Amino acid sequence: MSxxxxxxxxxxxxxxxxxxxxxNIRLIEVGSELELLSKDKGSAEEVPAWLTKVxxxxxxxxxxxxxWSIVVKRVK
Amino acid sequence: MSSVPLFILLCSGEHEKIQMAAxxxxxxAVSDRKVYVLVSMGAILAFAKDCPAETRYQxxxxxxxxxxxxxxDAIQLFRQGKELxxxxxxxxxxxxxxxxxxxxxxxxxxxxxxxxxxxxxxxxEAGQLVTL
Numbered sequence: 001m002s003x004x005x006x007x008x009x010x011x012x013x014x015x016x017x018x019x020x021x022x023x024n025i026r027l028i029e030v031g032s033e034l035e036l037l038s039k040d041k042g043s044a045e046e047v048p049a050w051l052t053k054v055x056x057x058x059x060x061x062x063x064x065x066x067x068w069s070i071v072v073k074r075v076k
Numbered sequence: 077m078s079s080v081p082l083f084i085l086l087c088s089g090e091h092e093k094i095q096m097a098a099x100x101x102x103x104x105a106v107s108d109r110k111v112y113v114l115v116s117m118g119a120i121l122a123f124a125k126d127c128p129a130e131t132r133y134q135x136x137x138x139x140x141x142x143x144x145x146x147x148x149d150a151i152q153l154f155r156q157g158k159e160l161x162x163x164x165x166x167x168x169x170x171x172x173x174x175x176x177x178x179x180x181x182x183x184x185x186x187x188x189x190x191x192x193x194x195x196x197x198x199x200x201e202a203g204q205l206v207t208l
Binding site for chain 1: 099102103106107108145146147148153156160
């Protein structure tokens with residue numbers, strides 16, 4: 001499996017982290033995972049909602065101090 | 077792409093409303109939804125190509141904070157919606173006429189041409205219309 005890409009969007013406000021995720025998920029291979037780092041309070045809820053809407057997979061959401069780590073998998 | 081299209085009629089020049097329109101348009105467009113935006117009335121002033129950055133966005137209780145905290149720029153959000161999703165941006169010919177402007181007076185790489193209100197409302201009958 002290829003190395004997991006990390007997208008650090010901790011300096012961005014809503015909807016910046018989601019838009020950075022969307023721009024970057026297109027750049028990884030189908031089946032690969034991406035980790036989004038975000039301080040935006042909405043990301044923990046918004047990102048899984050977007051993944052469900054468009055058909056990618058939510059792997060995990062973890063609070064790490066002042067930010068969230070959200071791992072997603074490109075499905076299609 | 078099964079969702080009904082989203083139609084956003086953006087009339088206000090208030091920063092908060094332009095920001096919300098940009099957020100709705102970009103997030104909607106990247107969520108497998110067709111989004112159509114018609115910019116008219118005072119909102120058009122925020123899209124003037126030569127508008128200084130410090131005066132482009134004005135008004136609303138959180139405008140100064142949004143600029144201070146550097147929230148994503150509304151025009152950049154609209155551009156991202158076009159790049160990453162299915163977003164069409166049109167401008168109202170009436171408001172352009174009263175300013176004496178053509179499309180080249182507006183920011184680059186954003187607008188797809190003119191659409192009048194009658195056409196926009198007609199198309200919006202098949203979708204969800206939000207006015208800001």
